[in-house]
Amino acid sequence: MATIKYFTKGAGNPSTIHLRLVHGRKIDLTKSTQLLIDPKYWNNKKGLVKQIADFPDKVNVQNDLNDLRNHILNVFNESYTSGQLINSHLVKKYNRWLFQSK
Numbered sequence: 001m002a003t004i005k006y007f008t009k010g011a012g013n014p015s016t017i018h019l020r021l022v023h024g025r026k027i028d029l030t031k032s033t034q035l036l037i038d039p040k041y042w043n044n045k046k047g048l049v050k051q052i053a054d055f056p057d058k059v060n061v062q063n064d065l066n067d068l069r070n071h072i073l074n075v076f077n078e079s080y081t082s083g084q085l086i087n088s089h090l091v092k093k094y095n096r097w098l099f100q101s102k
Contacts, residue, residue: 002027002076004069006047008039015039017065021072023080035064 002023008015014036021029041055042048049055049062 002073002080004072006033006065007044008037008042011039013038015042017042019068019072021076023076033065033068035061037061 002021005020005022006017007020008017015038016032017035017037018030018032021027021031037049038055041050041052041058043050049058049065051058
């Protein structure tokens with residue numbers, strides 16, 4: 001089963017949220033999302049937005065990340081079972097889709 005984990009790199013403000021899609025030993029893709037966050041509102045250990053009162057947009061950002069995860073995993077599962085090539089373009093396509101639909 002494929003998994004997606006989110007993380008940020010560095011301590012710059014704002015930091016880009018990246019995702020990592022892993023399936024066994026053969027598929028390990030990392031791609032940046034279009035989401036930016038202040039590192040003080042991000043928990044890299046859990047890969048989630050910190051649920052603190054200082055960050056009023058926390059629910060929207062976490063919902064965007066959850067939507068992105070669900071769409072990518074659905075497409076990954078369909079592509080994988082049909083034998084299609086899995087690469088970073090899959091992640092990029094659905095990352096773009098999520099943010100164009102808003």
